[in-house]
Amino acid sequence: MLAPKQNMKPLIETQEELLLDYLLHLEKHKTGQRAVYIQLSMLQRHNRRDHHIRLAADTFSQLIKSKKGQLFILKNLDIFFAYRGECHDDVETSIFKLRYLFSEDPFLESKIENLKQPFQRYFNVERDFRNMVYFLRNNARPAIQNQEKRQKINPPSHQLKFEQDKQLTPQSLGALAQALKNTDLTNMIRSETICSLIGNAVPQILINELFISIEALGETLIPLINLKNRKWLYYHLTEIIDKRMLATLKKSNHFFGKGDICLNLNVSTLLSQEFAHFDDKLLASERNTVIVNLQLIDILSNLSEFATAREYAKYRDYRICIDGLTHETLNLINTERLGTDLVKITWSSEGLESAYKNNLSGLFNTVGTPRVILCQCNNKEAIDFGHNFGIGMFQGLYIEKIIAEASIHRGLKTTASGF
Known part of the structure; x- marks a missing residue:
């Protein structure tokens, strides 16, 4: 279900700590689970006002009400939504609605999205749990990183080998x-x-x-x-x-x-x-x-x-x-x-x-x-x-x-x- 919010300005630490707690639970119940990360933070400031964020969250309201998904609004106003795999078509429909809502934003209207980052990023939790955590670790700062150290969620080991490199060799x-x-x-x-x-x-x-x-x-x-x-x-x-x-x-x-x-x-x-x-x-x-x-x-x-x-x-x-x-x-x-x-x-x-x-x-x-x-x-x-x-x-x-x-x-x- 949707985590608590106050005038669409969430209690940042609470939201991200709740997400971390949820990830710890999800790690033990990954079968059939999927997730999507929506980068509202890449939109222009005038498209990231309270009512925009509220409207974006509301596109998932039916899935939340039917207890088929859980939504978190992060510090940078990005949205993380975890859901059952059987609901994937419904989630894609919601994403289409969001893309239509913000279709005139320069991020979605130009090549920026393709070259830099996609508006939405899907995860198959069962296969990609550690990759998903690593991605969240770099996008949901600072609470998750601090909590991560205490609760021992680590990025995939194959990434660590490259952390000191800066160019392809x-x-x-x-x-x-x-x-x-x-x-x-x-x-x-x-x-x-x-x-x-x-x-x-x-x-x-x-x-x-x-x-x-x-x-x-x-x-x-x-x-x-x-x-x-x-x-x-x-x-x-x-x-x-x-x-x-x-x-x-x-x-x-x-x-x-x-x-x-x-x-x-x-x-x-x-x-x-x-x-x-x-x-x-x-x-x-x-x-x-x-x-x-x-x-x-x-x-x-x-x-x-x-x-x-x-x-x-x-x-x-x-x-x-x-x-x-x-x-x-x-x-x-x-x-x-x-x-x-x-x-x-x-x-x-x-x-x-x-x-x-x-x-x-x-x-x-x-x-x-x-x-x-x-x-x-x-x-x-x-x-x-x-x-x-x-x-x-x-x-x-x-x-x-x-x-x-x-x-x-x-x-x-x-x-x-x-x-």
């Missing part, structure tokens, strides 16, 4: 690879929809793109290391993550049978033994629902390897998508010769004027607009740009916002929420 990469072998990455798999959008109609979901959140991975395993500061080490890290994601997907049918999915992989991963094992586990009918997303820079770094990977993928009935093209590079790359099924072009408002000047419509027609996906569409300007050139497939935060709004109005979850 070959040594820390090797240790991270070893840690990843024993880490369940299910909760770090994120999805973003690719939709068809015609006029003012509600977007129709065509593809769910799956990827491992590097930010979530870093915060969970090595919170003090900048994973992207060494280009080639980061590339090797993505290869490791590719293979772990394939192993995770191979063990679960949850991601298949709900339409087409897109996997972000390296070219080398497509030719790896891990991908062959993944392929062996799929039914023939499942293979043609999988699109492999390859970065242009990865393709160009070794064209012969790419050609081999492309032919293998097509032979096994997978489709290939090139990612990383822009309005500036589109006229430099012969996408027809690369022989892929789909092409992703990154939207940028900076290219709007030059796009018209250079008459890119001819190039789009050469590629074939039915094969083009305009991505990073974070505002309506991007959609208008795509429609001007006959593009019908879009991806980005603006699309996700429209889907969430439509879902709220219908009182239904979208297909994408199944991921």
Whole structure:
């Protein structure tokens, strides 16, 4: 149930100490339990007033009243809500309502959320209890840290090995690879929809793109290391993550049978033994629902390897998508010769004027607009740009916002929420 509050300014120590006591209880009763951490603290100050926090807490009121969940408001006004796994769909619906409520806040409207921290973070308590405690330890200060010392809740041991590191090194990469072998990455798999959008109609979901959140991975395993500061080490890290994601997907049918999915992989991963094992586990009918997303820079770094990977993928009935093209590079790359099924072009408002000047419509027609996906569409300007050139497939935060709004109005979850 909701912990006591006074004029929406909770007794901070009491709230956080209550949370700690609850965690100690939860550690002994983890089976079937889940939790979500909602970072209201990332919103603008004018969106964190008392009535906003009260409204956010009230979205979970039915679950609280039915004793299916317990909610805590922390010092920074973030919300921690623990609940039974059977209520997960109801919790996701509540999250959709919250995202809609604050949809105009810069944090949710821009790329900040994806690059820095997600608005909400889910935990499978049974699997990720220690990781969850570590996360709370760093976000619910100071009471939990002080109480933690006395009551002996400790962060995962594999994190402690990295605490003195500040950048990715070959040594820390090797240790991270070893840690990843024993880490369940299910909760770090994120999805973003690719939709068809015609006029003012509600977007129709065509593809769910799956990827491992590097930010979530870093915060969970090595919170003090900048994973992207060494280009080639980061590339090797993505290869490791590719293979772990394939192993995770191979063990679960949850991601298949709900339409087409897109996997972000390296070219080398497509030719790896891990991908062959993944392929062996799929039914023939499942293979043609999988699109492999390859970065242009990865393709160009070794064209012969790419050609081999492309032919293998097509032979096994997978489709290939090139990612990383822009309005500036589109006229430099012969996408027809690369022989892929789909092409992703990154939207940028900076290219709007030059796009018209250079008459890119001819190039789009050469590629074939039915094969083009305009991505990073974070505002309506991007959609208008795509429609001007006959593009019908879009991806980005603006699309996700429209889907969430439509879902709220219908009182239904979208297909994408199944991921």
